[in-house]
Amino acid sequence: MPETRIVLKNCGQIDPGDVKTYLDRDGFSALKKCEEEMSPEEVIRQVKASGLLGRGGAGFNCGLKWELARKAEGKNKYLICNADEGEVGTFKDRYILTNDSFSLIEGMAIAGYALGARKAYVYLRAEYHFLSDALKQSLKQVKDLGFLKNIDIQILEGAGAYICGEESALMDSIEGKRGEARYKPPFPPIKGLFEQPTVINNVETLVNVPQIILNGADWFNGIGTKKSKGTKVFSVSGDVERPGVYELVMGSRLRELVIDLAGASETKAVQVGGASGSILPTHKLETKLSYETVLGSGGITVFNKTRDIIDIVYRNMEFLAEESCGKCTPCREGTEVMVEILGRINHGNGMEQDIKVLKELSQTMSLASLCGLGQAAPAPVLDSLKYFRDEYDQRITQSLYLRSLKGIRQM
């Protein structure tokens, strides 16, 4: 199946530095339609009916989120665009921000209208500082045309912390604090930034909005699978001929993306959704990409047959341990212990009971961690144990044998 471009429809077609080229492609007609013909409630109804789910990875119903915040009581309401794209192997938002920031601004203006928010933030990761000037320029051009009369959009930059992509940590960061996950409830649409009702949407989610308004909820709802509507933008990297950003209809197969489009060959495994994403072996390449199956942030890393799965799982766990905010014990300690055990196995010092401990710890972490980081961290460990168990067993048996030769008994 070829690419279907809804989110990326303007990328490469407009001059990202000139709003006129965006206007020529129906730019801001969705916002006009909202403001002139639709009540905020009607906008929310449309987005809800479209079935648009959050594209950052969690997959919450976007319209429902908006509705909760719209109805919540508060002095002010806030909209935040989450552009803290830190997930390993994910760069789709960078691509969108580089090539079509106008669609994002329009999506934000529509969201602001629907929520009744007068203030919005784009939380841009520090590593994407190089996009900041162009984004400010785009905002200025749109403002000069009079499209942002009802909302003030401000760009705020992070300071280097993966966890700030988690919505509650992101809000703490905007409030000038350490970016640590909050206890929920209350959820952000009820009590979020500065204790006010807040909606946090991913870049890609917001870019879908103008298209839904222009073409109707039924149109969007007709694309994709039962629960996953529309398209998904994927970032593909690793052992592929053509790394890059691809947009596919929800429910497309992993094989179409990594082999047909990105040109992977001699593939051993694919990780879907970043450092804590599922690891699938080649015989699972027919898996559909959707919220019902695997999706995450859309970050896809491909590994060829020369790659060592244990080493990859270990490195990703190192990443998660470093980036854990440290607030809750299951995540802070769990990721560290996993690094220790996986490192031991990886470096040839594994013990038989290690596998059992990894499994038990996985359960504790996914059940007891405060936020998605700790909850999802064990997923690739469990996947690798499921699909590549022989590699673990082999490595451990080998190390036991080598140690026995050296006269070291099993510890």
Place this chain on the structure above:
Amino acid sequence: MTNSHRYDLLILLKRLQSEHSFLSRERLVKISQELKLPHNEVYGVSTFYSFLSIKPQGGNVIRICKSVPCHLHESQMAIDCIKEELGISPGEVTKDGRFSFELTNCIGACDMAPAMMVNDDVHGNLTPEKISKILKNYT
């Protein structure tokens, strides 16, 4: 800074970082007094974020991505290359103070792995030759 609010802490720290290249103890104490915040909270925020540093940094900060997609494309080559060129290891500053060298987590440049940042600039598809050339542009 007199009208600053507690919410401004991170913004103030980022500004100090870019002006002075690191957050000295004295400056952190001053901020905590001005914002009427406990010193430990200011210290806590200062050490939480990887783009803030409480240790002196070089005039230019090199950050090589060590995450998996870059690792698959020989990020170790880039690390060895910088070590060789500058004579320092990750976490160190050159004697002349021109460069700091750090390893960082995914910078979202996986389609051009191996990649690194020098200050705010992203450089991808690194090769030893390219790295030497890039370093010459930062004085």
